[in-house]
Amino acid sequence: MSKPTLNAPQAPVRRTIDIVNASLKRRHAQERRFRRIGAIAVALGLAFVVLLFADIVGKGYTAFQQTYLQLPIELSAEKIDPAGTREPETLSTADYMAPIRAALRQQFPEVTERRELRQLYSMVSVGAPQFLREQVMENPDLIGTTQEVWVLADDDIDMLVKGQIDRHAPEESRRVNDRMLGWVEHLEEQGRIEKRFNTIFFTQGTSREPELAGIAGALMGSFYTLLLTLILSFPIGVGAALYLEEFAPKNRWTDLIEVNVNNLAAVPSIVFGLLGLAVFIGFFGAPRSTPLVAALVMTLMTLPTIIIASRVALKSVPPSIREAALGVGASPLQTQFHHVLPLALPGMLTGAIIGMARALGETAPLLMIGMIAFIVDIPSGFTDAATVLPVQIFLWADSPERGFVERTSAAIIVLLAFLFLMNLVAVLLRRRFERRW
Amino acid sequence: MNITVDEMEKMTGAMSSAELASERHSRTTVGDFTAADPRMTCRNVDVWYGSKQAINGVSLDIGKNEVVSMIGPSGCGKSTFLRCLNRMNDTIDGCRVTGSIQLDGQEIYDKSLDPVPLRAQVGMVFQKPNPFPKSIYENVAYGPRIHGLTNSKAELDELVESSLEKAGLWKEVKDRLDQPGTGLSGGQQQRLCIARTIAVSPEVILMDEPCSALDPIATAIIEELIDELRANYSIAIVTHSMQQAARVSQRTAYFHLGDLIEVGETNQIFTNPQHRLTEDYITGRFG
């Protein structure tokens, strides 16, 4: 039976399809495993993001509200404006703390002892008279009347009302003693305590008092810094990229420059801070702690990012477009500006925005150039002493007061919101200008 | 000590390939490379990419109102030679051109000559249609605008229309001039590119395999167009299709490994080639 016949079972010929089928199960399993690992990685990443946000928002959202006490304040004419002239000078130098204290005493007539009175007075913020002054100056007719005024509460009271200080904790371990707690509860019963939207947080500079501290100064500092950084780094970066990519001869020098640009992008940011300190402040004598110096440092830092992104954007413009333009007699510069740049611009802008977002969140180099100074005033120009948002966060995070904990988180929320916004703009820009050719 | 080892190597490399080239110069062109009424005259043109020689002493004329086709196996230097004629090779790093190329008696590689106006005089249509990612109108109007060829919007409109008309595209696009040129079909895009080229009234039009990315119908339209354009322009066309060369050109040049092997009347080249290499190529034995 060695001769195979037509009907006899032949030696099993393995067809390709059988081989493929045999391996198919293993391949599918591999694929499933890969997909599962990918999904796990994404889920893990998302979980961390959610955790981070939950933590920050959970800690920070209370800072967007602020506790106020309603007090009937007698704005007696004799005390505030004895001459009756209503001159702004007199009105602004008058003592507004006295009527607030009088109102507090009136609420709690039983308090007479000096130490107790001091505690009673400490329920309102030291900044409260300032706001009362503004109200009176705005509306001098209030003088001579008794008004129900919402007075800014001290941060300890604020914390107590928001529940950050546990009322049931033993008195020794509570920042607010039983007596003050009694006053607060008394006022609460009368509906004289209210949490209102915290405008101070958005309109004021920083302060030693948590209830008076705002991010407006840091926001403006960040704004001026970023604006100047963008003005400086975008044109320089795009120009450098254009030159390197389109005009410079390809030789050892341009290779060297390219390597160095890439290296600069990887240099730790604090090094740029040291450089800024030595060069801009030390050598050129630029004013410390100002958006000007910060922007110069940030420009150095973001330039490599912008140059690299711009070169990639230029490279992605098909050479056929350049040939087409040159072919009808456009000069190299016209070719670049009429055809190549418009196509590369979205990519360049995306790079710039990502660079700006990085600059917005940058802290370390700014510490080196004195942005860490305690600056209450809101900067109104590039050469005013200022701080920036991330540094402000750093400073607040370092403060021991309970009130700064929630403000730190709130400032982080604001910073993250801006970062999100910038990244969103970058994505939208890319979408909007993405073109097919 | 200014010369580095690298540069020395480059120099010696260039020398040796030059020597090599001079040896290969024994290959002389068969047939008459001159034209009766030349618009462009090329004499002993050598082209190097770095130290590699891509064109060896090519001499060829492009006459008025004629279509010269260039054929040959791929990589033989047809595109390279064509791109010399409007100095498009200037944009390639390390590309060097020697010899004489004249347009109407003017040396185009003269140091004092600006390649920008030259490219307006010698237009180019590329292998892959490459309209600007702008509107159809802007595609055609761009050249006249940068050269300041028209004085008013009305004049420009007219020029755009007549250019599109000459390119045989007007009827198809007249209602959508503001739509992107990249939205047209391949054949229409290539005709748009031709319209863009003739909008600046060149004297010579260079075409580098203009139909290689097109279907047969679009190809036929373009071939017809080329024949019409001959009335006003000199045309040099590179093609990989011998049928196309036979259909559109009056003279044909056969390139082989950087040498111009044979030039002659298109009829004669395809029916009675003189050189063995030409014969091998057109009979399909090679390339």
Ligand SMILES: Nc1ncnc2c1ncn2[C@@H]1O[C@H](COP(=O)(O)OP(=O)(O)O)[C@@H](O)[C@H]1O
């Ligand atoms: N930019 C370039 N750099 C270096 N070598 C090139 C370049 N372009 C073409 N070459 C070389 O020159 C020779 C001729 O190319 P090309 O003119 O494109 O041939 P064809 O158009 O006839 O197919 C080829 O060997 C090619 O490798």
Ligand SMILES: [Mg+2]
């Ligand atoms: Mg080619």
